[in-house]
Amino acid sequence: MSAAEPIDFHHDPVMRDEIVELFSVVPGGTILDATLGGGGHSEAILESRPDLNVLGLDRDPRAIEAATIRLSRFGDRFRSSQRRFDELEHGMADHGVEELSGALFDLGVSSHQLDVADRGFSFRHDGPLDMRMGPDAEWSAHDIVNGYDLDRLADIIRRHGDERFARRIAQAIVADRPIETTNRLAEVVVSAIPAPARRTGGHPAKRTFQAIRIEVNGELDVLPGAIDRAIEQVVPGGRVAVLSYHSGEDRIVKDRMIAATSPCECPAELPCVCGAIQTVRVVRRVPKRPTVDEVARNRRASSARLRVVERIAERVTARNGH
Numbered sequence: 001m002s003a004a005e006p007i008d009f010h011h012d013p014v015m016r017d018e019i020v021e022l023f024s025v026v027p028g029g030t031i032l033d034a035t036l037g038g039g040g041h042s043e044a045i046l047e048s049r050p051d052l053n054v055l056g057l058d059r060d061p062r063a064i065e066a067a068t069i070r071l072s073r074f075g076d077r078f079r080s081s082q083r084r085f086d087e088l089e090h091g092m093a094d095h096g097v098e099e100l101s102g103a104l105f106d107l108g109v110s111s112h113q114l115d116v117a118d119r120g121f122s123f124r125h126d127g128p129l130d131m132r133m134g135p136d137a138e139w140s141a142h143d144i145v146n147g148y149d150l151d152r153l154a155d156i157i158r159r160h161g162d163e164r165f166a167r168r169i170a171q172a173i174v175a176d177r178p179i180e181t182t183n184r185l186a187e188v189v190v191s192a193i194p195a196p197a198r199r200t201g202g203h204p205a206k207r208t209f210q211a212i213r214i215e216v217n218g219e220l221d222v223l224p225g226a227i228d229r230a231i232e233q234v235v236p237g238g239r240v241a242v243l244s245y246h247s248g249e250d251r252i253v254k255d256r257m258i259a260a261t262s263p264c265e266c267p268a269e270l271p272c273v274c275g276a277i278q279t280v281r282v283v284r285r286v287p288k289r290p291t292v293d294e295v296a297r298n299r300r301a302s303s304a305r306l307r308v309v310e311r312i313a314e315r316v317t318a319r320n321g322h
Contacts, residue, residue, distance in 0.1 A: 059134025
């Protein structure tokens, strides 16, 4: 897509109604959309309550531009910063935001990124092996596909893609190097998967492309700290919600949320003597999943899991004697 062409980031935001509902009870103020994309979730939040503002973060300058156009009707109720989600405190400082009423992380790739061939995310549209979400990425998918050794490549496909045929796929990729395009990579992946397995679970290359995208952008490396910092920034009654799309992401989200609800630092085998006070609660022990109707309408939602925590008390700081 050339710079002169219009940017279309419109898509059906995953679990839109559920997101609006969970933020319906938070105090008025600023919601952080830490993964802005096309602004679909932000639009729904801004429409739902006049006392909520949105601060959107995204690494992708095209996403910032498209969301700014889409949300212009809300005036200064929407602000944005081109930043990665673990830089949320810097994004807040950019606009003088001191605290949050809530925060949302949608960890999936946007429909626009999948649909535009030159971004290199899609196993359906031919393009260069890129997959960088923003210009700050140190390397591209081409570097990983053609540069990682067999063991390292198999490991990231297994860990980031939940792919049971990871080693077979890695062997096929290494044997076919150099691989220059998304179409060729998809063909190699499909050829490595046994025929019966290709008939279920969507496109056979989906998990491998997901794994490479996560590795390119270092998404899981920065996710734990980003969730911790978002939880620290919300006021009592505020909520942090995360939409994840595979087991590795969901495991990190679950671990960080449980850690936030368990501030005691005493050894597990001893009674608590540190006087820690719980300030965060898990809103729902089991992750919420999209409805059957939504999955039928939006295939991207099929693997989504929504987890939420809520701050229930002021943060305990050295200032108040603890």
